[in-house]
Amino acid sequence: MILKQPVLKSKQLHKHYRMGGQDLHILRGIDMEVHENEFVAIYGRSGSGKSTLLHLLGGLDRPNEGEVFFNGQEVFKLRGGKLDRYRNRHVGFVFQQYHLLPELNALENVLIGSMIGRSLIAWPTKKKQIKERAKMLLETVGLSDRMKHRPSKLSGGERQRVAIARALINEPDVLMADEPTGNLDIDTSGSIIELFQKLHEDGQTLILVTHDEGIAEVADRCLTLVQGKLS
Amino acid sequence: MYKVLLIWKYLRRKLAPMFAALAVTMCTMMVIIVISVMGGFFELLSSSAQKLSGDVTVTAFSLSGFPHYQDLIDEAEKLPEVAAATPTIQSYGLLNLRRGGANGPTGNTKTVEVMGIEPESYNKVVDYEATLMWDKGSLLDDLNRLSDARKKQLKKWETEDLAEAGSDELKKQIKEDYAAKLQQLEALTEEQSTQLSNYGLKDMGMKLEPTSQRSIRAGKELPGMVIGVEVNPYHSRDAEGKYNILNAAINDNAVLALMPINEKGDIRGEPANAEFAVVNEFKSGLYDIDANRVYVPLSVLQEKLDMTAAEEYDPETLMPTGKGVPARVTQVLFKSAPGYTAEQTAAAVTKVVKQIERENLGIPILYTQTWMQMHAHLLGAVQNEVGLVTFLFAIISVVAIVMVATTFYMIVLEKTRDIGVLRAIGASRWGIMNIYLGYGLAVGVIGALLGLFFAYEIVTNLNEIQEWLYQWFGWRMWDPRTYFFDRIPDKVDPIKATWIVIGAIASSVVGALIPALLAARLNPIEALRYE
Numbered sequence: 001m002i003l004k005q006p007v008l009k010s011k012q013l014h015k016h017y018r019m020g021g022q023d024l025h026i027l028r029g030i031d032m033e034v035h036e037n038e039f040v041a042i043y044g045r046s047g048s049g050k051s052t053l054l055h056l057l058g059g060l061d062r063p064n065e066g067e068v069f070f071n072g073q074e075v076f077k078l079r080g081g082k083l084d085r086y087r088n089r090h091v092g093f094v095f096q097q098y099h100l101l102p103e104l105n106a107l108e109n110v111l112i113g114s115m116i117g118r119s120l121i122a123w124p125t126k127k128k129q130i131k132e133r134a135k136m137l138l139e140t141v142g143l144s145d146r147m148k149h150r151p152s153k154l155s156g157g158e159r160q161r162v163a164i165a166r167a168l169i170n171e172p173d174v175l176m177a178d179e180p181t182g183n184l185d186i187d188t189s190g191s192i193i194e195l196f197q198k199l200h201e202d203g204q205t206l207i208l209v210t211h212d213e214g215i216a217e218v219a220d221r222c223l224t225l226v227q228g229k230l231s
Numbered sequence: 232m233y234k235v236l237l238i239w240k241y242l243r244r245k246l247a248p249m250f251a252a253l254a255v256t257m258c259t260m261m262v263i264i265v266i267s268v269m270g271g272f273f274e275l276l277s278s279s280a281q282k283l284s285g286d287v288t289v290t291a292f293s294l295s296g297f298p299h300y301q302d303l304i305d306e307a308e309k310l311p312e313v314a315a316a317t318p319t320i321q322s323y324g325l326l327n328l329r330r331g332g333a334n335g336p337t338g339n340t341k342t343v344e345v346m347g348i349e350p351e352s353y354n355k356v357v358d359y360e361a362t363l364m365w366d367k368g369s370l371l372d373d374l375n376r377l378s379d380a381r382k383k384q385l386k387k388w389e390t391e392d393l394a395e396a397g398s399d400e401l402k403k404q405i406k407e408d409y410a411a412k413l414q415q416l417e418a419l420t421e422e423q424s425t426q427l428s429n430y431g432l433k434d435m436g437m438k439l440e441p442t443s444q445r446s447i448r449a450g451k452e453l454p455g456m457v458i459g460v461e462v463n464p465y466h467s468r469d470a471e472g473k474y475n476i477l478n479a480a481i482n483d484n485a486v487l488a489l490m491p492i493n494e495k496g497d498i499r500g501e502p503a504n505a506e507f508a509v510v511n512e513f514k515s516g517l518y519d520i521d522a523n524r525v526y527v528p529l530s531v532l533q534e535k536l537d538m539t540a541a542e543e544y545d546p547e548t549l550m551p552t553g554k555g556v557p558a559r560v561t562q563v564l565f566k567s568a569p570g571y572t573a574e575q576t577a578a579a580v581t582k583v584v585k586q587i588e589r590e591n592l593g594i595p596i597l598y599t600q601t602w603m604q605m606h607a608h609l610l611g612a613v614q615n616e617v618g619l620v621t622f623l624f625a626i627i628s629v630v631a632i633v634m635v636a637t638t639f640y641m642i643v644l645e646k647t648r649d650i651g652v653l654r655a656i657g658a659s660r661w662g663i664m665n666i667y668l669g670y671g672l673a674v675g676v677i678g679a680l681l682g683l684f685f686a687y688e689i690v691t692n693l694n695e696i697q698e699w700l701y702q703w704f705g706w707r708m709w710d711p712r713t714y715f716f717d718r719i720p721d722k723v724d725p726i727k728a729t730w731i732v733i734g735a736i737a738s739s740v741v742g743a744l745i746p747a748l749l750a751a752r753l754n755p756i757e758a759l760r761y762e
Contacts (some may be wrong), residue, residue, distance in 0.1 A: 088657020099652040103240035113656045115233035123232035
């Protein structure tokens with residue numbers, strides 16, 4: 001039997017922070033794998049290092065030790081803007097605080113991710129196609145009538161849906177969500193989780209970080225982070 | 232592409248960069264206005280100085296002058312670099328100006344620079360005719376202005392009298408009286424206008440000869456004199472900086488006391504007096520010249536200063552030696568032929584000067600100078616002033632850089648989390664830096680172009696603005712009575728303005744550079760957690 005190579009893999013990841021003269025060893029040798037079309041939840045208490053692990057996997061932060069592999073390629077050895085390109089093309093982030101750009105409307109917030117990956121010259125040739133995809137994504141997340149609204153005019157749930165659409169615009173290999181329902185009420189949280197499930201059913205690989213055991217249960221696999229180690 | 236979108240959105244949504252753009256606008260405007268006005272002032276001075284001394288001057292820097300000037304002129308005029316040449320004498324004397332002829336009341340006496348010229352050739356080298364103040368046109372203009380003022384006054388009086396008049400009969404009488412007065416005034420103006428049309432003021436100035444009637448009145452042939460407009464003590468400029476022809480010294484008697492100096496530089500014991508009739512006044516634009524210089528015929532001055540050609544006498548035997556003493560002048564002025572610079576002409580004339588010196592041993596050392604060298608003391612001072620003021624305003628313009636830097640630093644702080652988001656979705660450090668540099672560029676372009684627009688509007692309408700300020704507030708920023716040019720220079724040099732605009736845009740980008748670098752260096756995780 002040939003084992004399929006994981007999309008994402010970490011090997012002995014360690015992360016330290018210096019805080020008030022103290023060394024905080026947040027991650028203590030994380031080994032994990034995420035396979036294509038898999039929905040993985042990383043569950044842990046507040047401060048357990050879940051977000052830090054997600055940031056390392058997504059190439060947003062660098063580990064003190066250890067490696068992250070994306071499709072077999074060592075992520076932190078990427079040079080010359082390739083790490084930026086990794087974040088832009090292969091990973092999609094969804095944050096607890098939504099982190100939409102306040103000056104842009106919903107459609108522009110979705111489009112910006114695609115614009116980042118394209119030059120001023122290349123953009124016009126793909127603009128129509130990408131715009132169609134952005135509109136389709138907003139329709140998928142149920143915001144077809146809110147495309148021209150700026151974040152300040154949207155509810156928390158709507159903002160998070162825009163953030164999800166933004167994360168999906170470049171058809172990322174892995175969608176990484178960091179406590180995506182942390183700021184939402186139960187009903188809205190439920191609808192967002194349903195959306196993730198639907199995306200997963202459509203074949204999207206997902207890593208979801210949560211401190212909510214109930215939410216973690218919807219994933220295919222749940223990894224629990226305790227004191228910087230996976231159990 | 233995202234950079235363009237964000238810059239556009241930031242420009243539309245943020246008030247802070249508009250203040251930065253305003254600072255760039257103000258600084259651009261300030262520097263363009265200062266450079267335009269000061270530069271214009273310098274150009275006015277330069278062109279006036281060039282018009283006064285031709286392109287090149289050959290002088291011995293001695294009041295005793297130098298001989299063989301005609302040989303110098305004849306040889307120089309053969310050069311392709313020389314379009315025209317003219318001999319002049321520059322001397323000094325005491326001038327007594329007296330109204331009402333020689334027997335008029337006690338006149339005004341002052342020291343003057345006396346220039347002996349041959350008007351015809353002098354006019355070919357310098358812009359002599361254009362500097363002459365009074366002509367038929369100016370007389371007629373003044374006459375019409377006076378007539379209009381009188382008509383207005385009559386109308387005013389008529390209105391006042393009619394308001395006071397009780398009966399209709401009296402009103403009718405008043406109307407008839409004023410109509411008759413107006414008719415008289417118009418007839419008088421018409422008559423004076425016809426008389427003035429025959430009055431050749433410019434011609435008199437060009438020939439340095441008074442009218443025949445003036446000589447008949449004086450009982451002798453008088454040579455003409457043209458005086459600097461500020462030499463005339465009776466002039467005072469009106470609020471617009473204009474002189475009134477009614478105060479002009481035309482036909483006044485002028486007596487010059489001169490001190491003759493022989494070819495060896497010895498001063499003769501007694502001064503020579505010469506009587507002239509003032510035939511016109513001139514205004515060159517250089518106050519020092521206009522307040523001190525008078526023009527008289529070269530031949531008259533040569534004669535009075537003992538600078539004419541003569542026979543040499545032995546000082547001991549007082550018998551003629553048989554040798555001739557050539558006529559002298561103190562300087563020869565040259566005009567460059569089209570296509571030649573003053574420097575090129577000076578170089579060519581210098582060769583002729585050397586040749587004349589070789590052929591006539593014993594003549595004083597002659598110096599060839601361009602008009603810029605001749606007026607270096609004045610032009611250099613003004614140029615230094617222009618440079619200093621420009622430098623000071625350029626330093627003030629650093630304010631724009633600081634303002635942009637401060638504004639952008641605040642924006643970067645405010646946008647820290649957004650920078651983290653952009654990094655998270657794939658923006659590079661270089662891309663983040665370019666957003667803020669592009670933003671600085673956009674602010675610079677908007678600010679500098681607005682500055683250019685306002686500066687252009689202000690400079691080109693500066694005189695009208697001054698007029699408006701004067702009418703409404705009674706204040707003049709450039710009082711024509713104090714400054715010698717009637718109008719504030721109102722031209723914007725497009726090349727200088729372009730450089731200033733480029734400089735302002737560059738300043739704005741420089742101002743945005745440090746905040747842009749800080750933005751680019753932000754750690755995305757820290758930026759995302761920024762509160």
